[in-house]
Amino acid sequence: MLQVEHIRVSYQRVPALHDISLRVARGEIVAIVGGNGNGKSTTLRAIAGLNRLDAGRIVLADRDVGTLAPHDRVRLGISMVPEGRRLFPRLTVARNLELGAYTRRDSAEVATTLRQVFTLFPVLEERRRQLAGTMSGGEQQMLAIGRGLMAHPQLLLLDEPSWGIAPKLVTKILDTIVAINATGVSILLVEQNLRRALAIADRAYVMQTGRMVLEGSGQELLESELVKQAYLGG
Amino acid sequence: MNASFDILLQTLLSGVLIGLIYALVAVGLTMIFGVMDIVNFAHGEFLMLGMYASFWGFALWALDPMFTLPFTALMLFGLGSAIYHVVIRRIIRAPMLSQIFTTFGLLILFRGLAQFLWKPDFRTIDHSIVQGKVAFAGLQFGLPQLVAAAGAIVVTGIVWWFLQRTRLGAALEATAADKDAAALMGIDVQRMFALAWGIGAACAGVAGALLSTFFPIFPEVGANFILIAFVTVALGGFGSVAGAFWAGIIVGIVEVLGGFLLGPQYKLALVLALYLIVVLLRPQGLLGRA
Ligand SMILES: Nc1ncnc2c1ncn2[C@@H]1O[C@H](COP(=O)(O)OP(=O)(O)O)[C@@H](O)[C@H]1O
Ligand SMILES: [Mg+2]
Numbered sequence: 001m002l003q004v005e006h007i008r009v010s011y012q013r014v015p016a017l018h019d020i021s022l023r024v025a026r027g028e029i030v031a032i033v034g035g036n037g038n039g040k041s042t043t044l045r046a047i048a049g050l051n052r053l054d055a056g057r058i059v060l061a062d063r064d065v066g067t068l069a070p071h072d073r074v075r076l077g078i079s080m081v082p083e084g085r086r087l088f089p090r091l092t093v094a095r096n097l098e099l100g101a102y103t104r105r106d107s108a109e110v111a112t113t114l115r116q117v118f119t120l121f122p123v124l125e126e127r128r129r130q131l132a133g134t135m136s137g138g139e140q141q142m143l144a145i146g147r148g149l150m151a152h153p154q155l156l157l158l159d160e161p162s163w164g165i166a167p168k169l170v171t172k173i174l175d176t177i178v179a180i181n182a183t184g185v186s187i188l189l190v191e192q193n194l195r196r197a198l199a200i201a202d203r204a205y206v207m208q209t210g211r212m213v214l215e216g217s218g219q220e221l222l223e224s225e226l227v228k229q230a231y232l233g234g
Numbered sequence: 235m236n237a238s239f240d241i242l243l244q245t246l247l248s249g250v251l252i253g254l255i256y257a258l259v260a261v262g263l264t265m266i267f268g269v270m271d272i273v274n275f276a277h278g279e280f281l282m283l284g285m286y287a288s289f290w291g292f293a294l295w296a297l298d299p300m301f302t303l304p305f306t307a308l309m310l311f312g313l314g315s316a317i318y319h320v321v322i323r324r325i326i327r328a329p330m331l332s333q334i335f336t337t338f339g340l341l342i343l344f345r346g347l348a349q350f351l352w353k354p355d356f357r358t359i360d361h362s363i364v365q366g367k368v369a370f371a372g373l374q375f376g377l378p379q380l381v382a383a384a385g386a387i388v389v390t391g392i393v394w395w396f397l398q399r400t401r402l403g404a405a406l407e408a409t410a411a412d413k414d415a416a417a418l419m420g421i422d423v424q425r426m427f428a429l430a431w432g433i434g435a436a437c438a439g440v441a442g443a444l445l446s447t448f449f450p451i452f453p454e455v456g457a458n459f460i461l462i463a464f465v466t467v468a469l470g471g472f473g474s475v476a477g478a479f480w481a482g483i484i485v486g487i488v489e490v491l492g493g494f495l496l497g498p499q500y501k502l503a504l505v506l507a508l509y510l511i512v513v514l515l516r517p518q519g520l521l522g523r524a
Contacts, residue, residue, distance in 0.1 A: 050414055074420035086415040088408055099408050102401075103420035151420060 001026040001186050002047070002078075002155055007056030007066075009039075009046045016042045018210040020056070024155065029177070029187045031197040031218065033231070034207035040190040041083050043207070044157045047188070048080040049073045060155070075103050077154030081161065083190075085144040089133025093124055093143055096132050100150030110150070116183075117146040120176055138169035145176065155186045162193045174200055194231050198222045244373050245494040246487060251379045253486020254386040255441050259459055260466035260478035261390055262437030268410045268473025269430035272322065272333050276340035277463060278456020280435040282348060284310055284442025285451040289357050298363045299446045300381070306443045307389075307436045314435025315428040322431065323424065341456070348453035355452065362447040382444035389440050390479050393433065397475060406430060410473060461502070462489070465509040471522020481520060484508075 002024040009017040017039045024030045032040050045051045047058055049070035058066040065073050079100075088096050097117065101110045118125040121142040127135060132143055141161055148156055158177065162170040170193060178200055181187050191197030198204055198218040206214035206227060214226060221227050263277045287306040288299035299306075317340065325336050364381045367374050397403040409416040409426040417423050441459075449455070466485050470477025485505055492504035512519060 048418060050417065069422065069424070070417035071420045071422045074418065080418050082415065082418060086412055086418070088411050088415065090411065091407075095404065099404060099416075099419045099421075102405060147419075 001028075001061060002188070003057075003059040004043075004047065005057045005059065007043075007046055007058065008054040009042050009051050010054055011042075011051075015054075016210055017046065020207075020210070020212060022205055022212065022215075024186050024188050026186055027181070027184060028202045029181050029189060029200055031189045031191055031201035031204040032207055033191060033194045033197055033204060033221075033227075035231070036192075038207045039210040040207055041159050042210075044080060044082075044159050044188065044190055047073075048078060048157060071103070074151050074153075077152075078157065079148045079151040079153035079155070080157040081144045081148040081159065083159040083163070085140050087132040087140055087144055087147070089131065091132060092129055093132055093135070094128040096143055096147050097124070097128075097150050100147035101152075103151060109152070113150055113152055117149055120149075120179065121146055138165040138173075141165050141169075141173060142176075145173070145180075149180065149185075153185060155188065156180065157188050157190075159190045160192055161189070162191065162196075170196065194227070195222070240372055241494075242491075245491050247373065247375070248379070249487035249490030250483055251375065251383040251486070252490060253483040254383040254390075255445060255482075256459070256462055256466050256485050257479045257482025258386040258390055258441045258444075259438050259463045260470065260482050261393055261475050262434035262441075263463050264467045264470065264473055264475060264478040265393070265437070266430050266434040267467065268475075269406060270322075270326065270427050272326075273337065273464075274340075274434065275334065275337040275460070276344060276456075277434070277438050278458075278460035279341055279344035279348075280310055280314065280438035280456075281442040281445070281459055282451075282453065282456040283313070283344065284439030285446045285449070285455060286348065286352060286442075287439065288443045288446035289359060289451050292359050292362070293357075299359060299443050300363060303385070303440060303443045307440050310439025311432040311436040313439075315432035317435070318428040318431035322427070326427070345453050345456070352453065354454075357451040359446050359451070364447050376448060378448035382447070385444045386441065389437065390475075393437065394475060394479075396433075402429070462505060465505050465512075467519075468509060469512050469519055471519030474519065474521040477519055477521030 004020060004022045007017055007020050008015065020043055032043060034040055042051060046053060049068060053066050057064055060076055060078065065076060097114060104110050123139055124143055124146055132140065145161065161173050174196055177187060189197060198221050201218040204218050204221050205212050206221065214221065214224065259281060263274060266272060266274050284306050287309055288302055291297040291302035292299060321336060325333050364378045366377050368377050368380060397407055405421045406426050406429060408419060409421060409423055413423050462485060466481045467478055469484065470481030488508050489501050489505050493501035
């Protein structure tokens with residue numbers, strides 16, 4: 001489904017990603033874990049097209065999308081729920097969801113997706129006239145994910161969906177991600193909540209200072225010495 | 235009714251009439267700023283070009299400015315988006331100083347071109363279909379001013395409707411709010427920038443066409459409006475279309491009424507004083523985001 005091959009990305013000539021390769025097979029949940037500032041968000045941003053590549057390729061279903069503008073990648077099936085959610089806080093929940101479906105023309109299909117999103121997150125239907133910025137952190141995250149789904153993606157990129165929300169909601173969000181995956185959407189998940197991310201991931205990558213240092217199944221990484229020492233407190 | 239009250243009311247309403255034109259000019263300027271954080275110093279030149287479009291339509295083919303107005307709007311829309319694609323696109327990520335120099339360069343370019351092509355003379359359109367005066371309730375207004383004000387309301391209303399009610403308008407607002415998030419929605423951000431420049435230039439061009447029936451037309455005419463437009467945009471709140479509309483009316487009233495009460499030489503000083511008060515008391519403007 002997605003193949004990232006040796007990409008390099010920099011911010012004002014300061015390299016942030018050195019030589020990143022990863023792949024997501026159709027139907028997989030793949031996690032990227034690692035401490036702050038290691039390039040996880042930049043990796044997702046590069047896949048979505050928000051950051052230019054200095055080198056390397058991004059292949060989506062046999063097509064090189066690495067030079068396409070972000071909006072073209074949305075059309076091809078990549079949707080991203082960005083770090084910090086980036087909702088339109090002064091627009092209503094309904095308007096945010098509508099914007100999520102911006103690339104889609106068939107209003108009947110969009111209505112179907114909207115019903116699916118409301119089934120996944122009933123609170124969004126109750127709050128659809130409320131301004132996005134006035135909701136709780138957990139509700140905002142649900143809206144961000146719902147908005148991401150409105151594009152009807154093949155591949156959903158999720159950047160720290162458990163950031164800034166109440167612990168009991170984290171479980172709900174992660175369960176929902178599994179449910180979304182079960183409908184056939186491939187998922188690339190960046191999480192700081194390492195134990196839980198590895199628990200739901202089919203495979204995972206560990207990132208350090210702009211490089212992939214480890215790759216394996218979720219279970220393998222949970223048991224790996226490096227991960228135990230560095231992230232799970234021995 | 236008391237005669238001096240009549241004069242006061244007349245002056246106040248004259249301020250509202252010119253204020254509506256200021257509002258339209260400022261709506262265009264605030265749109266460009268709101269969507270891409272670039273201050274367009276050449277905005278007055280779009281107005282000037284709108285005036286000349288009216289003038290030449292009238293002088294060459296005897297077409298009334300009111301008739302050519304839709305074409306003027308389209309022409310300026312095309313020019314605005316072309317300028318975005320040819321020039322502005324290259325400086326989006328440039329330092330603010332480069333952006334200022336660039337749009338200031340456009341100002342000089344268009345003024346120079348107008349002087350070169352059309353001579354620095356004052357021109358007027360003398361026999362438009364809108365001329366003469368209208369009297370009611372003891373007050374008297376020029377028909378050109380009334381028509382211009384009505385036109386400004388209509389065009390501002392169309393822009394407002396477009397932003398609030400259409401898919402493209404929503405995309406433009408989303409781009410103004412958060413470019414990366416808009417791009418992730420599948421919105422072509424570059425296209426939105428071009429659209430903002432097109433609409434911004436068209437607003438100024440239409441204002442110029444509306445003015446052309448009663449205001450002299452000359453290459454530097456934009457200078458009369460750009461400073462006021464900046465004050466209006468600041469007063470309304472940078473990027474706020476509704477704010478620019480109300481602020482335009484307020485600026486018009488302050489200018490005309492203040493000029494009447496204190497003497498016309500203080501007109502601009504009063505507008506600038508208003509600007510200082512806004513900056514000190516409410517830097518985000520009337521309807522701006524804090
Ligand atoms: N907008 C930016 N401008 C400059 N440097 C940035 C920017 N965003 C991220 N970086 C740098 O890129 C590196 C990777 O950051 P990021 O991808 O956000 O890491 P993570 O998501 O793993 O915390 C860090 O060194 C960070 O300081
Ligand atoms: Mg991050």
